[in-house]
Amino acid sequence: MFIIVGLGNPERKYDGTRHNIGFSAITVIADKYNISMDIKKHKAVCGKGYIEGQKVILAMPQTYMNLSGESVRELVDYYKIDPERELIVIYDDINLAPGRLRIREKGSAGGHNGIKNIISHLGTQVFPRIRIGVGEKPKGWDLADYVLGRFAKDEEPVIREALDNAAEACGIIVDDEIRTAMNKFN
Numbered sequence: 001m002f003i004i005v006g007l008g009n010p011e012r013k014y015d016g017t018r019h020n021i022g023f024s025a026i027t028v029i030a031d032k033y034n035i036s037m038d039i040k041k042h043k044a045v046c047g048k049g050y051i052e053g054q055k056v057i058l059a060m061p062q063t064y065m066n067l068s069g070e071s072v073r074e075l076v077d078y079y080k081i082d083p084e085r086e087l088i089v090i091y092d093d094i095n096l097a098p099g100r101l102r103i104r105e106k107g108s109a110g111g112h113n114g115i116k117n118i119i120s121h122l123g124t125q126v127f128p129r130i131r132i133g134v135g136e137k138p139k140g141w142d143l144a145d146y147v148l149g150r151f152a153k154d155e156e157p158v159i160r161e162a163l164d165n166a167a168e169a170c171g172i173i174v175d176d177e178i179r180t181a182m183n184k185f186n
Contacts, residue, residue, distance in 0.1 A: 035058055103129070
């Protein structure tokens with residue numbers, strides 16, 4: 001079994017923002033694999049289903065970004081999975097160009113507070129992740145204002161493609177192994 005977690009903030013006002021691209025990815029994955037996101041537990045909105053024949057739990061933590069680890073820890077403990085092999089976390093990255101993916105088996109938080117909280121709650125930096133580029137903040141902008149802002153019209157097609165690629169990458173990871181996804185999308 002795999003748990004695939006997309007990071008974001010729960011209020012409607014954050015829908016479609018750069019920081020909520022993890023939630024957007026979960027929505028695309030749920031649509032692609034016909035998984036209903038209708039379960040509310042573990043401080044998350046979840047869905048159960050199958051991707052490439054593997055049982056999966058999709059989750060969007062409702063704890064706000066900076067406390068995402070609370071929900072992820074509950075999910076990992078309840079379903080008794082090994083986060084080093086059976087957890088995939090999808091989130092935004094300002095150090096990547098809009099729409100670019102970077103898939104890793106492990107790594108530091110890189111300044112991302114949601115990942116920092118997950119690492120703190122899991123006690124390890126070793127868990128698969130898919131970072132989706134949202135672009136660097138413009139000079140003079142406040143970082144919070146930038147990541148809580150929406151994509152420009154000309155970025156939207158690139159972001160839609162990135163979300164489709166993230167869904168495909170999840171399929172490859174659960175069906176085969178992470179290195180195949182890394183070779184295809186990094």
